Amino acid sequence: MTRVETGAPPAAAPASAAALLRERARWSLFDLLFWAAALAAFFVFPLRLPLLTEIAILGLFALSIDLLLGYAGIVSLGHAAFFGAGAYAAGILAQHGWGEPISGLAAAGLVAAALGFATSFLVLRGSDLTRLMVTLGVAMMVLEAANKAAWLTGGADGLNGVVMDPVFGVFEFDLFGHTAYWYALAVLFLCFLAIRRIVNAPFGLVLRGIQGNALRMSAVGAPVNRHLVAVYTLAAGFAGIAGGLLAQTTQFVSLDVLNFQRSAEGLLVLIIGGSGVLYGGLVGAVAFKLMQEWLSNITTQYWQFWLGAALVLLVLFARGGLLGLARRFLRRRPARSERGGAA
Amino acid sequence: MLTILFDGVAYGMLLFVLACGLAVTLGLMNFVNLAHGAFAMGGGYLTVVLMNRLGVPFLLCLPAAFLLTAAVGVVLERTLYVRLYGKTHLDQVLFTIGLVFMAIAAIDYFMGAQQQLITLPAFLRGQLEILGGSIGIYRLFIIAICGALVVVLQLGLSRTRFGSRLRAAVDQPDVARGLGIDVNRLFAATFALGSGLAGLGGALGVDVLGLDPTFPLKFMIYFLVVVTVGGTTSLIGPFVASLVLGLGDVAGKYFVPEFGAFMIYTMMVAILIVRPQGLFARGSR
């Protein structure tokens, strides 16, 4: 029954406990390759920079869902609420003359985190089903509020007149999207580092513990609710930063940053890549956008059908996502080592 | 005032017929079927097609909507849903969201994105003046049909063999299996009934709720509220929850139109704060 690990050479054995833990948290070749590819993409696809920027934003959004779903096991149908809150926060700030991007982005993250904190108390209550209802309900409420508050958000017409200052006062947002891509990629990378740190810290263990067995968590003295509030707030904050990025790089915000499709898309992206794995959201975002590009060449209008079909098929046949599939093929290293560090 | 009461009750009863199938699937197999609304939409579109293209009378469309969606329900249950029973709620959620998207796109493809209209038969149109209020005859019709359905369902559940097996299976699936109750067949039958009712609700609702391809998404939250607030242990819970929701929504839209759309969310939040386990939870677990 016990699987014998033969892959890792027992050269350094017996390893100390700390060394075993550290092994999980190491940077690997995959990390290097992934980010090198992200940098290289700028030079290889100079004409597709807007698409690449979208991928980075979507990846960050999915990464924030991963923190919540993949690590803590909370199913949310309304994560778009935080994405949208961040987008509107950054957009409205810039529209009112505060065009400095980095502080704008920080504000987006804070606004979304505040909204996440405020609504987290509802999410704590009850079962999976209650959570589905509450997360969906909160998101719809925020959407309705944004729709009604047209004086602030522009309502159904969207938020126009977003003008950004140069990044660091130097790099203008240009028509080709050069600055936008570097900016989005840098923000994505920094957020990735932060989330990587979180999941490798004791709190990451806490999150996986809650997903694994909340009853046992409380029996080892964990204030489960307080931990859940913390992770919900964090995930909301990162989603807000992703939303803020979208507002700043496209200089426009419309109501569909808040809609259900956005939440579902985030989930789908994560499931494509593989949840509970740091790169799941990022790999998923790449695959998703490429698929969307490819499909929209064939059929633009009924894209949603394929999105649905993808969800159905993934659940039936490839629950671990792309990284799960890859892992099955590359069973060289212990399967778990991807948790904290690589992939 | 009377008008609002009536509209609210009619709306609430309609919600109940739409959502009760979901409550049963959830209670019976612990299956979260977010695609439930797609069955309702199916019933609605079926009615539209039958009436507007084939000239079938409205009253015939209702049973047709029930039967056809029930049939589709059984087929999907046996072929697709059955693979998902042992899986996590997350898988079920993702899977059924996928179905919703496919249904929406398919309807959009075949029927277009516009609102669908039907012309009710003459005897269901118009208003009745009672006690100084005016009441839509169609609302009365809805109340009558849904009311009858509620009674039939409740009696069926409490008096028939099917009902007692169903209750046994909902309460203790393992015990029911041990007693030789074929839970899978029971579930297929129930699923069919639930989808059929959703289809019927969709057909009845075309004139009241409106019908376009986004129907399953628009009403998803209503269904979820009905089952979480009402619970899945009896039909009374979802029924009361539907009425409260219907009345609240109608009254909200009437009295505070600016705030109207927030009404159901506010109610949802309020109920959750006061009774985190839902209105009708049996004790604490």
Next chain:
Amino acid sequence: MTPILATDRLSRSFGGLRAVNEVTFSLAPGARQALIGPNGAGKTTFVNILTGVIAPSFGSIRLAGEDITRLSRHQRVRRGMVRTFQVNQLFPDLTPLESVLLAIFERDGKAANLRRPAWREEAAAEEAAAILARLKLADVMDLPTAEIAYGKRRQLEIAVALACRPKLLLLDEPAAGVPDGERQDIMAAIAALPRDVAVLLIEHDMDLVFRFAERIAVLVGGTLLVEDVPERVAADPRVREAYLGESLDGRAA
């Protein structure tokens, strides 16, 4: 001396069933006590009430003199009352090392740390490894819990509880379903606990019970029948009657 645990008429009914009925009970610090009773006697329910998993219908609980009846689960653990579960409640995706470490982090108030990598907590890691070694889990400490053998998982139940550094340890059938050899390991680990830790052991195996316990309480139909030294409990006719047919020493597992 204040008892480490004292309950006053603690009760809980499920519908009409009185699963735990007016149990008044106390444990001295460092006690080695067993709680026995036929299947369905309410032993697990009693532990569930003590630890806050379910609320009592009536009655109160004091831990080292403090009324904890209304405290949340984790607050009780923080005050030193720790339990294991009759049916494994582990973290299937975590390794034993991570599971124990998690308990240590919670105990030391380090769990909410977002920044410092877990592997930097070397003292905690060493402590976790030591606890695992004590329960003979060293060789599997780096495998996902879901992949280790059942007997080992039973031992991990205890390891995780020990990591919380209990003052009062409630063990709900720790050796249930465990093969004989490992059963001895488990009992040895329990016997090796520091003397200032009070232990309440729920167990059906009378061999283990009589070897371990300095006092025995018998719960039947939710009611506390007797609470006394082993010799007198064994001699008590009411206890024999409660176990009707089953001999007191050795119910086949």
